[in-house]
Amino acid sequence: MSIPVRVRGSVVLPDTELLWRFSRSSGPGGQHVNTSDSQVELRYDLAASTALPPVWKERALERLAGRLTDGGVLVVRASEHRSQWRNREAAAVRLSALLSEAVAPPARSRRATRPSRGAVERRLAEKKRRSDVKRGRSGGFD
Template identity: 60%
Template sequence: MLPARELHWRFSRASGPGGQGVNTTDSRVELSFDVAGSAALTEEQRRRALANLSGRLVGGVLTIVAAEHRSQLRNREAARERLAQTLRVALAPPPKPRRPTRPTVGAQRRRLAAKARRAAVKKLRGRPDE
């Protein structure tokens, strides 16, 4: 869980449905989190997050925008949930490298037999005089 003091909120007017209220309420939410300067992350977590989020960071800061709901409260919840999911994915350890394997002798034999059967079927489709 990230400390609230490290989250920076900005609110502005959202576009989209809302009738007359859309012109007066600041329902669009921008949630910013300074990944590079966060004290909540360990050095390893920070390194991994900076590497995995490099395309989304501006000056080491990750910004999430939510404007799909008409209320600011629901947009705040959506932005918080999206930030948590983004960080969860970025901080996940990399998968173990794949161990290369080879097909078994039986699998190779079955594959070649299937190819031969298919070739025979196609040969039968040819012209009779050939």
């Protein structure tokens, strides 16, 4: 039984493109800590993937370039839980969040706007008032 890794919308990564590895977690544990492989490493070959649309794949390769290893492999590790199953879930959620953020469309560029005449006048009036207040403080005592 595997955990589905949903990217965005109806796009789900097939199990054949995911490689799970298990190893011993570091840190404190119980009596079986030296015998159980609870740390999870999830590897996804983004460069060779056929599950993503070409536009998404190109966008993800560009945005995740700093995280990719071995020519386009995305690696996610999880070891915060003592249970291997919960670490598997955590790794799948982390991979899903990384990919959904990476394939998101770029943000719309900001349209330049001008402040209204009233806003400009209010700002200048406030500057004048503050200037008068400060000028009033500098008067010498006679």
